[in-house]
Amino acid sequence: MDQRPLSPHLGVYKFTYTMSLSILHRITGVATSIAFVAFAWWLMALASGPEAYAAAMHCLSSPLAKLLLVGFTFSFVYHFCNGIRHLVWDTGRGLERAQARRSGLAVIVASLLLTALVVWLGCTALTVPVTP
């Protein structure tokens, strides 16, 4: 078993930024999985009634929670955009080196812009005065 041939490891390849985009897809995927657990917790708080929901929203308003929410937003948006890139690749299109580099750059720009948009919309949605 120990004598089986190994494929060349990452270290033998020249670094290109598309490599970091690839690992970032997995990292943001795992982060979005954690966000899913938070989403289930938030829904349960909402289903438990006004007091539980207010407590959950208070919990989400701490600086650390806000930082996490921005991180989750970027993770989701990046995984969403890069996921579409992967689905296009699955059809056999866009796999040429120049095309993959261009689509990678497009994914980065789109995710940063969309993260800013969602954070801005989220802040607006949180500051709407609540009429009793």
Added chain:
Amino acid sequence: MSLRTPLGKVLGRGSAGEGTSHWWVQRVTAIALIPLTLWFAVSILGLPLNSYEAVSGWLGEPWVAVFTILLAITLAWHSWLGVQVVIEDYVHGKAAKTFLLLFSTFVHFAGAVAAVFAAMILAVS
């Protein structure tokens, strides 16, 4: 001479004995998640999030409940498959790998059931 049919030889190939179904289900759930997550994100960002009445009222609508449940199940399924691959690729100790795979499975099922249950409560209350 083998008595197995050519179809029987290729069905369920791969070390897990499930052929390409893991890969395929990950793509199917990915495609379903594009409209589901877009719809949910756009809708939720248009609500006054600090208002319990506004948020619970929106989630209480029947079709919203249906699509929120679809979102929760599809998201949990896609996430479960993805985290499984990450654990299998990067965790090498047998005990740690088994523990993390079990942990991920339990958390994903618990998250999915909690989200579906909450959406149902909101729809009928």
